[in-house]
Every structure is written in C-alpha cells, then in structure tokens.
Amino acid sequence: MMAPASVRGVVLAGLAFAGSAASAQDVKIHAFLDGRLVDAPSPTSFTEGGYGKTRYGSGDTRLQFGGGGLIVTAQATPSLFGLVDVQAQTTDHRMLGLVESYLRYRPVSLSPWRWSLQAGVFFPPVSLENDGIGWTSPWTITPSAINSWVGEELRDVGVQGQLQWRGQSSSLAATGALFRRNEIAGNILPTRGWSLSDLTYGLGERIRLPDQPSENGQAPTERYDPFRRVTNQIGWHADLTWRAPGNTRVTLLRWDNGADPHAWVPYEGGDRLYAWRTKFWSLGATTQSGPVTWIAQAMEGGTLALPGTRHVQTHFRSAFVLVGWNQGAWRPALRLEHFSTDNDSSFGDGGEHGNAVTAALAWRPHDWLRITYELMRVDSYRSYLASTGQSPNVKATQMQVSARLLY
Numbered sequence: 001m002m003a004p005a006s007v008r009g010v011v012l013a014g015l016a017f018a019g020s021a022a023s024a025q026d027v028k029i030h031a032f033l034d035g036r037l038v039d040a041p042s043p044t045s046f047t048e049g050g051y052g053k054t055r056y057g058s059g060d061t062r063l064q065f066g067g068g069g070l071i072v073t074a075q076a077t078p079s080l081f082g083l084v085d086v087q088a089q090t091t092d093h094r095m096l097g098l099v100e101s102y103l104r105y106r107p108v109s110l111s112p113w114r115w116s117l118q119a120g121v122f123f124p125p126v127s128l129e130n131d132g133i134g135w136t137s138p139w140t141i142t143p144s145a146i147n148s149w150v151g152e153e154l155r156d157v158g159v160q161g162q163l164q165w166r167g168q169s170s171s172l173a174a175t176g177a178l179f180r181r182n183e184i185a186g187n188i189l190p191t192r193g194w195s196l197s198d199l200t201y202g203l204g205e206r207i208r209l210p211d212q213p214s215e216n217g218q219a220p221t222e223r224y225d226p227f228r229r230v231t232n233q234i235g236w237h238a239d240l241t242w243r244a245p246g247n248t249r250v251t252l253l254r255w256d257n258g259a260d261p262h263a264w265v266p267y268e269g270g271d272r273l274y275a276w277r278t279k280f281w282s283l284g285a286t287t288q289s290g291p292v293t294w295i296a297q298a299m300e301g302g303t304l305a306l307p308g309t310r311h312v313q314t315h316f317r318s319a320f321v322l323v324g325w326n327q328g329a330w331r332p333a334l335r336l337e338h339f340s341t342d343n344d345s346s347f348g349d350g351g352e353h354g355n356a357v358t359a360a361l362a363w364r365p366h367d368w369l370r371i372t373y374e375l376m377r378v379d380s381y382r383s384y385l386a387s388t389g390q391s392p393n394v395k396a397t398q399m400q401v402s403a404r405l406l407y
Helices: 005-023 147-154 384-390
Strands: 026-039 061-075 080-090 093-106 113-124 156-166 173-181 235-244 246-256 264-266 272-274 275-288 292-305 312-325 330-345 353-364 370-382 393-406
Touching: 147 312, 147 330, 370 384
Parallel strands: none
Antiparallel strands: 026 061, 026 393, 061 080, 080 093, 093 113, 113 156, 156 173, 173 235, 235 246, 246 275, 264 272, 275 292, 292 312, 312 330, 330 353, 353 370, 370 393
16 A cells, blocks of 8 residues: 655655665665464454454464565764665555654764754654564564554654763663654554554554444454544653663653544545544563563553544553573573453443463574574453354464574
C-alpha cells in the first residue's frame, strides 16, 4: 500500500540525505533476512482475524518467511546523523513499510552537558528489549507483549529533543517529543487484547481486526492504518533516563497521544475508525552482572473512545522480566510476563488477563548468521469469547527455529 504524500516526503528526504552523505564521513548499510520453521498453536492467530495471541496459528507446522529489512545510516558530519529503515513482512497479506526515517543533530560537546534534536519518523524510547538491527531483540525471536504493542501501534512522526548531563561514571538525560499521526494507538487493546509477535508495522501498513460475524453469517475482513491522521491533535511524551556502570539503565516515561476520542475517519466497509485518547506510564530497567543481563519493564495506562453516545474505556497493564546469558556465540534467555485489560464498555466486553513464558537459545556461529530456537507458552482468559461460542480460555504453545542472515 502506498504511503501518504507526507510520509513519502520523509522517506525521500532520508534517502536524499543518505545519498548526499555517501561522500561524507560514514555511510553504513545493514540488512537482515529471516526464514523459520514454525510449529504453530491451534488458536487462529490475530493476523488471520482470530483471537490467538501468537503471530502464527491454525495448528500446522511449516516454513515461514519471518521478514527482511534494509537499514541505512549516515554520519554526514560529527554532529549530523540520519537513518532509514524499510522492512518487509507477511501476515495474512504481504507488507512493505517504512519503520523509521529521521535526522538527528547532536553537536559535539566537551562539557558535561550535551543536547540533541531529532526529526522524522521514529519509535518512542519505550523499549529496553529491542535494541538490535531493525528494532529487533538480540535475545528472543518474539518480544514481550509491551514491545509487541509498541511495534504495532506506536510511532512518532514529529520532533524530539534531549538534554543530557554526563558525570564521571553515570549520566542523566531528559527527553521530550511532540508528534502527530498516532491518534489511533490503543485501538487493538480493547478490541483484540494483548498479543506477542515480532511484527513491526510501518507507515501506510494495516493491522487486521478480529473477524465479527455479520447477519448473514459471514465474517468481513477489517483492517486499519494505525498511523493514519484523524485530526491535527498533537501528542507528547517525556522521559528521564539514568545510566550507570555495568550497562545499567533506568527509564521512566509518560506518553499521551492527545487524541480527541470523539473524532473519527471512515475506513473499510464504510465503518468509522475512531481516535483513542491513550495515556500510559512505563518504567524499565536493565543491568548486567558478568555475562548475565537482566531486563525488567512495567506499563500501565488507559485508552478511551466515544463513538456517538456510547463509550469504550480500557485500563491496560503489562510487566515482564527477562534474564539472558551472553556466553560468546551462545545466548540463552528466559522471559516471564503478565498482561491484562479491564474494559468499561457500552459493548459489554469485560477485558482479559494472561501470562506468558518464553525460552530461547540463540547461536551465532558467524557474524552473518544467527540461529534461534524459541518456545513460548501463552495462557489467557477473555470473557467476551464465551458470547461468540468460543472458549474464553486461550492457551497456545508456539515453537520457532529462525535462521537470520545479517549484513
């Protein structure tokens, strides 16, 4: 699907910058291509219009295309840096989208104080887990529920500034951003609930909603662009990050998309796609002790839409702890997490709660190859499913073996 003109402008500007910087200081091209063997659980995946919590479903075992990406970075001057990230993935349809494209100006500073300004399309600084090429995790194939949602519905199209103080052994940074085109963020939490997948949606791509039977018994397919502009409302986020020896980092973030919950735009089937006023707090920490890395994160917030005289208000929360062991070419990891939503809705959906356990073992025999085995178990309960004739208990075990080529 073609992106809007403003989005294409961002892409072209980023590519033009990368091209002009090719004769400057440093241009790097990174790429990845992922193929995997998947033993899928029985529940129909959310990517196929079901309420399954995992990327794959339907209970079959087959080879799958995990995704591919091309990431270009350019250090045009010591102060000016640019990045463009384009990725291809498959769900129930093929996707090709712009994940990030931004310029960052950070003047060289010899004092303890340093500032930077960034503009374009970029992730809000929520994740401590996805710090690999193409916003991927070096520990598991599938990120946590928190960062799965970030990859689907959260993106800044705007500007971000940072002021940092650097001490002898630690630093403190305050970051703030203003953005647009994220007014629909929060839509999937009340309608579908949390999920766990490594899908990262780009601008112009579409997320599938759960199929809802119509009067004639058919289930029409509905998709929406999570980064579509509804109004000109401006959102914001601000965070405070402390860094210390031992790769220690603690980040507290507040995010608010500033959306008008009465606003809407038409989408597939003539239905209305409403803006969701979404706000949340996120607290994350990571530290390293010898070869062992610990990552913990918690998120709590709410989202509200007001379709006509009705209302949908959802309180959501999730938390996880990940421990990983970096032993040369081998990286075992274990993650435990909890997620839930509480819905106060005119439609009578009571929300959900669930837990997930993910175990992974990554082996990187060469710089260009990483093989990862992952076993994930998800147990959840969603009361609404009983009214559709489905079991409210959704249990799924997904096994994946991924071979990822890296450049």
